[in-house]
Amino acid sequence: MSNFMSGSKSINALPHRDLPMRPETSAEPPQRPRHRVRVLAKKPVKPGDSFGVPGQGSSLAASMFTILALFGLWFAVTNLHLIKPLFLPSPQAVYAKFILVATDGFANSTLAQHTGISLLRVFGAFALACLTAIPVGVMMGVSRIARGLFDPPIEFYRPLPPLAYLPLIIIWFGIGEFSKVFLIYLAIFAPLAIAARAGVRSVSIEQIHAAYSMGASRTQVVLYVILKSAMPEIFTGMRIGIGVGWTTLVAAEMVASTSGLGFMVLNAAEFLASDVVIMGIIVIGFFALCFDVLMRYVERVLVPWKGKV
Template identity: 60%
Template sequence: MTEQPPQKPAGIFARLARARPTKPGEIYGVPGHGNTLWISACSIAFFFFVWWLVTFMGWVKPLFVPSPATIVAKFVTVWNDGFTGTPFLEHVWISTVRVFGAFLLACVIGLPLGLAMGMSPVMRGIFDPPIEFYRPIPPLAYLPLMIIWFGIGETSKILLIFLSVFAPVVLGARSGVKSAAIEQIHAAYSFGATRWQVMRHVIMPSAMPEILTAMRIGIGFGWTTLVAAEMVASTKGLGYMVLSASQFLQTPVVIMGIFVIAVIAFAFDLFMRFVERRLVPWKGRM
């Protein structure tokens, strides 16, 4: 009896079986970042066009939505003259130091703790309840406690941002540990690997994608909390600039400050994406 050749899968399964990545950024026939970039650029252009049209036609009062040209003019003015007697770049620098200082502190403490929680049921049982308890609480809720306990100086501001970043980083590291296949861990131990070698060569590579994603999410929470952190006894910073301008109905300054915060946060997110492509090039690939 002659052996029959294997039957090819039908329909979509046949196409998937024959498909191969053909271009950078493509995964089995799915368009990559090139098309997405053009779509994003068109979306942003459409947003600014609608914004300009609404203000140009006078459908919304300038007090509520200033025109894009007004925002640009205000940015140039603040860049040249500063805001409340402080140079614009100093406001940017102070806020950046606060956010990234808290972010680095959260990573130094949160990543080892998250890894320990993922590997040890005892550590998970000890630290999971308090983290899950405070995680959904808005930063404004425990801002008064930060002021009572640590005063109105820089400590309370950095700690407030730290708490908003800490939980996502810890939970991301803990979840990343579970990404390591138990078969790989048992195989490493069977070949005589030590606990540190298993952590270094098996668990960490599997956990890195989720850890980097958690860091991106955490820094976003940090910038979100910045305005709340600079509400009390601040005279410098982007959050202070936005809040102070809102009290005097300076809408162009408010929108300009929001855009500056968004640009800085987005620039760091692009940097983290670059790090992801270098450290975990297999992420998102089949």
């Protein structure tokens, strides 16, 4: 204790001139700490940015490269005369035929008329399939009786190619416009109904129990819980169904048609007009691609929770 007191006295005994003197007044105002100016604000981290989810990111550059590579290969092969124009016409010949058919027409109809008839058939059948297949698929998912009634016929005819039951449709309904639309409708109905059923069956049971515990009725659970949770699968079925519908278009327009893209392709093939055939294939693929892009956009708007819950 005496040592501590002696130490403290010795410290106090130091002259004041040895201690740093603090100025009483300062001419300059106290400076505030400087903060860095952040040019770019922090963005929320997307799921998978830290660890890298397989397949994440935009594939637009790779898609454009693939399209340009295929087009360049087509241009090089045809202009170097490695393949005869009868089997594969050049892009210039296909474009010239496109302008000719768009202005003068082919088989007594212009390209716009052929396209309009085919779009009316495909999208008319698609609308009818959406109005019937989605409710049937939902009923198959929520009711074992409905599943027992609809599942056997759908699973039976689903793997059959449309050309297999095309003669039967002609015998039953004739060769009018209804038989063409009905054939495309059957091709779209099966994948759309199965997708709706799969979406209903994938709903979490905890969500259903939570809705019932909060006093929801069975109808409210189906409309506001099950149907909303099944929307991603339903949109996938719609995209698959419209692709199958475009595939069936050629088969449907084999039945006593006088217009349509499928009819144009078949009629041109009989006369070995390969430039018209390729042009028709490109037009069909273009509209199918545009509809698929449109469906993806609508899905992002209406089902923003897909892949996040």
